[in-house]
Amino acid sequence: MSRAEIFEKVRAALSASNGDGRADAVAKRLFNPPASALPRRAQVMGETAIANFTAHFEAQGVTVIRVKSPAAVPETVKRIAAQLHPTSPVVTGNDSWLSGLPWKDAPELKLESWQSSVVPVIALSRATAAIAETGTLVLASGPGNPATLNYLPESHIVVIETDAIMGGMEQAFSKVRNNASLNGMPRTLALVSGASRTADVGGKLVRGAHGPKNLSVIIVG
Amino acid sequence: MAGTTTLFKARANDAISNRGLQNALSELPTGLAANRARAKSALPEFEDLRESAKVLKDHTLAHLDHYLEAFETAALAAGSKVHWTSTPEQARATILEICQAANARLVTKGKSMVSEEIGLNDHLEKAGLEVVETDLGEYLIQLKHEAPSHIIAPAIHLTVGDVERRFREAHTHLPYDRVFNEPADLVAEARQILRQKFLSADVGITGANFLIAETGSSIIVTNEGNGDLTQLLPKVHIVIAAIDKVLPTLEDAALLMRLLPRSATGQDITSYVTFTTGPRRPGEHEGPEAVHIVILDNGRSELLAGDKRAVLRCIRCGACMNHCPVYSAIGGHAYATVYPGPIGAALMPGLAGVKETAHLAGASTFCGACAEVCPVKIPLPDIMRKWREADFAAKNNGLLQRAGLSIWAGLAKRPRLYHPLMRLSIAALSSLSRRRGAFKHLPFAGGWTRHRDLAAPQGRTFQQLWIERERGGPE
Numbered sequence A: 001m002s003r004a005e006i007f008e009k010v011r012a013a014l015s016a017s018n019g020d021g022r023a024d025a026v027a028k029r030l031f032n033p034p035a036s037a038l039p040r041r042a043q044v045m046g047e048t049a050i051a052n053f054t055a056h057f058e059a060q061g062v063t064v065i066r067v068k069s070p071a072a073v074p075e076t077v078k079r080i081a082a083q084l085h086p087t088s089p090v091v092t093g094n095d096s097w098l099s100g101l102p103w104k105d106a107p108e109l110k111l112e113s114w115q116s117s118v119v120p121v122i123a124l125s126r127a128t129a130a131i132a133e134t135g136t137l138v139l140a141s142g143p144g145n146p147a148t149l150n151y152l153p154e155s156h157i158v159v160i161e162t163d164a165i166m167g168g169m170e171q172a173f174s175k176v177r178n179n180a181s182l183n184g185m186p187r188t189l190a191l192v193s194g195a196s197r198t199a200d201v202g203g204k205l206v207r208g209a210h211g212p213k214n215l216s217v218i219i220v221g
Numbered sequence B: 001m002a003g004t005t006t007l008f009k010a011r012a013n014d015a016i017s018n019r020g021l022q023n024a025l026s027e028l029p030t031g032l033a034a035n036r037a038r039a040k041s042a043l044p045e046f047e048d049l050r051e052s053a054k055v056l057k058d059h060t061l062a063h064l065d066h067y068l069e070a071f072e073t074a075a076l077a078a079g080s081k082v083h084w085t086s087t088p089e090q091a092r093a094t095i096l097e098i099c100q101a102a103n104a105r106l107v108t109k110g111k112s113m114v115s116e117e118i119g120l121n122d123h124l125e126k127a128g129l130e131v132v133e134t135d136l137g138e139y140l141i142q143l144k145h146e147a148p149s150h151i152i153a154p155a156i157h158l159t160v161g162d163v164e165r166r167f168r169e170a171h172t173h174l175p176y177d178r179v180f181n182e183p184a185d186l187v188a189e190a191r192q193i194l195r196q197k198f199l200s201a202d203v204g205i206t207g208a209n210f211l212i213a214e215t216g217s218s219i220i221v222t223n224e225g226n227g228d229l230t231q232l233l234p235k236v237h238i239v240i241a242a243i244d245k246v247l248p249t250l251e252d253a254a255l256l257m258r259l260l261p262r263s264a265t266g267q268d269i270t271s272y273v274t275f276t277t278g279p280r281r282p283g284e285h286e287g288p289e290a291v292h293i294v295i296l297d298n299g300r301s302e303l304l305a306g307d308k309r310a311v312l313r314c315i316r317c318g319a320c321m322n323h324c325p326v327y328s329a330i331g332g333h334a335y336a337t338v339y340p341g342p343i344g345a346a347l348m349p350g351l352a353g354v355k356e357t358a359h360l361a362g363a364s365t366f367c368g369a370c371a372e373v374c375p376v377k378i379p380l381p382d383i384m385r386k387w388r389e390a391d392f393a394a395k396n397n398g399l400l401q402r403a404g405l406s407i408w409a410g411l412a413k414r415p416r417l418y419h420p421l422m423r424l425s426i427a428a429l430s431s432l433s434r435r436r437g438a439f440k441h442l443p444f445a446g447g448w449t450r451h452r453d454l455a456a457p458q459g460r461t462f463q464q465l466w467i468e469r470e471r472g473g474p475e
Helices: A002-013 A022-031 A046-059 A070-084 A169-177 B005-016 B019-026 B029-041 B046-062 B064-077 B088-101 B113-117 B120-126 B136-142 B160-170 B183-200 B226-232 B250-264 B300-305 B309-313 B325-330 B341-352 B354-362 B369-373 B380-393 B399-412 B415-432 B462-470
Strands: A063-067 A090-092 A111-113 A122-126 A129-131 A136-140 A155-161 A188-192 A214-220 B081-085 B106-109 B130-133 B203-206 B210-212 B217-222 B236-242 B272-276 B290-296
Touching: A002 B064, A002 B081, A002 B300, A022 B064, A046 A063, A046 A214, A063 A070, A070 A122, A070 A155, A070 A214, A129 A169, A136 A155, A136 A169, A169 B250, B005 B325, B005 B354, B029 B250, B046 B064, B046 B250, B046 B309, B064 B081, B064 B210, B081 B088, B088 B120, B088 B203, B088 B236, B088 B290, B106 B183, B106 B226, B113 B120, B113 B236, B120 B130, B130 B136, B136 B183, B160 B183, B183 B226, B203 B226, B210 B250, B217 B226, B217 B250, B226 B236, B226 B272, B250 B272, B300 B309, B300 B341, B309 B341, B325 B341, B341 B354, B341 B369, B341 B380, B354 B380, B369 B380, B399 B415, B415 B462
Parallel strands: A063 A214, A090 A111, A090 A122, A122 A155, A155 A214, B081 B290, B106 B130, B106 B203, B203 B236, B236 B290
Antiparallel strands: A129 A136, A136 A188, A188 B272, B210 B217, B217 B272
């Protein structure tokens, strides 16, 4: 069938033969990817990384708020939600870190567990990692942080801890790869670097094409 | 494939006299090309990254069989199904079968050039399925049954007024006299309509910017988030991708992601870059129940064999189009092929046949701007020249052209004959036109002089001037 035909043609094109060493080269490279030269802007750490990450997002018109401790997150979420969608509940998955926050400190906030039948207006997620190089949140899907919340609501609030903000994409990928609780790649690994946008109508940039019109980032730490 | 020489010439002529299109195209150099220049200058390592990307793609292509196998193994382990297809016919039949097995009626689509390549929408629609493009640009052209005119900005040929007219004609359930004050109002209307489609689709079809051999993941790169809703919400997700899309590891994707958005739109990164690995997992309440990855060859394995392999490095950023003086003059539709512009001229003969599409390589000034901006350093003019040679060797061009070229070649290979003859004819042309310095009419040059004067030679050949210059004589 086609599979055999395609492989035969590819091997013929490459004059491949058994024992030509190419299989070993591939296995080695897959198992142990060569370290690529990182641009200088991907080699930042600590406060510089946090500052660059913030600057990238702010340039995209994204609200970035930094709080000192996890305990301040509920109050911050409440304020953002009250401003954007005062009558809608904030929908979230069952992320254990988020669940452990003192939500009783913000009694006016209506936090709801996500049901797949509901189209959320505003949602809350926690990012696994973030990238300073481009200003990017890395969200790993699962019951804790359903990927649907990244794309379907009008507004999305994402929480990220300072120690998860890394220089470049490569560091974020190895964090995902080495995270035992993710068991390898999550089904959806979402890199989010701004609100949904399009320039397809007359070349003019418009926010809120299909995904969230508003993205808010809460940095913790 | 409808792309024939006559069609190209006719369409190119129409395009040049189409004022609306010329307005839309006039913004290319100040828009996408200028954005790329800004993004490039903000990243000092940009040129080094281009070289690394070239090396990476060459390595992957030289080991393509093994990386495809590794991808298949990882994708199967993640629970996806992998389908191998040699031809467009096989690919669209496979996709239709998957849709029918899922009892699908409504199919949403993310942007995919390979789906254009295999004529997927028509095929599914003929079988009674409703197919909805969800990338806003693709949706706009689908309303008029047009093909994309650019690989990343498919509706770049449309003005805001065109879009407004299309929406009034297509969305007949809304009041005809509704007011659109700005592009955002049009986007809002499309968002409303396409949301319903996302939520009720049975199958979602996307392309893939990259496939990762290490993890079996497919990657899509978007700004709208439409591809994500397309692949996440329906119960079946189909990925259609060609064999040249595979990369070894996540790190390799990182390298190319530093180049792709910068080269395409001048963004450091797009709003969304999404890695999808297999179907819904235990405990999850979202995601498709089945993921099918349809891998297409369609002539690429033959390109791999020949002296044009470098064309398979392409990551489909569109920079070659944005910087091409020919594309900027005639737009994408004139090419009448799935992939327009320089990459189209270099790739299409491999996919659709030399006889059918090699004339596109003639639609180039060989200025080299495309190769200069290509993020994976494809020598586009060299490859186009090779297609010209293949076309000439296959004797596809007319007798008159062949005879003319043979005479010229015969002369050019005999310098002792060529130089005096050139000196003579240039001196003759110069004295003939002495009064005006240009010709209004000239035998055999009617195609040129119909639209503009032909500048007359100034009396000496380039060779003569060069020798004088070398001797330090008058310039």
